[in-house]
Amino acid sequence: MPSRQARDDVPADIAEIERALTRISHLLTRAKQHDRTVAAAGVPVDRAAVPLLRLLADADGPMRPGELAARLAVEAPHVTRQLQRLEKAGYVERVPDPDDRRAQRIRLRDSGRDAVECLRAVGRRWMDEALSEWSGEDRRLLATLVHRMVDDFVAHAAERDHFGIVPK
Numbered sequence: 101m102p103s104r105q106a107r108d109d110v111p112a113d114i115a116e117i118e119r120a121l122t123r124i125s126h127l128l129t130r131a132k133q134h135d136r137t138v139a140a141a142g143v144p145v146d147r148a149a150v151p152l153l154r155l156l157a158d159a160d161g162p163m164r165p166g167e168l169a170a171r172l173a174v175e176a177p178h179v180t181r182q183l184q185r186l187e188k189a190g191y192v193e194r195v196p197d198p199d200d201r202r203a204q205r206i207r208l209r210d211s212g213r214d215a216v217e218c219l220r221a222v223g224r225r226w227m228d229e230a231l232s233e234w235s236g237e238d239r240r241l242l243a244t245l246v247h248r249m250v251d252d253f254v255a256h257a258a259e260r261d262h263f264g265i266v267p268k
Contacts, residue, residue, distance in 0.1 A: 137226075141218035145189070149182050150219060153191060153208070157216040162195050162205035191215055 169179040186192045191212035197203035
């Protein structure tokens, strides 16, 4: 059982941020939401494929499967299975690795890029509807603060990974 100190060791605002992020994470990642999103986008992919497609769409170029697994913090066999499905569906393709002739990299095809844009468009419409009563100024402030928070989370996670820090 966790100690009381582990539960009360943070300021109240941090606890509220964590609570809000947990709620939104649940809303955005639940199976029903995914099913509605892919149906509206016309993109028949399973939930595990979406982060992989998004990562490839945001990448500067083709990526090695191992790098994809590391960036998504999942096991390599999981990525391999998803890539096989995405390749069969025509969303990605394997290309030679210019640094290692024995290796291959994964590149998003135009159909994959279109699929990601369709998924993002559905998500953006959903957010636009949900935040329709907010002022433009409030939405811009939220966007700024969320980007700042994500950047800080990424930097903090990288620092913990670099130094091998295990959370308490």
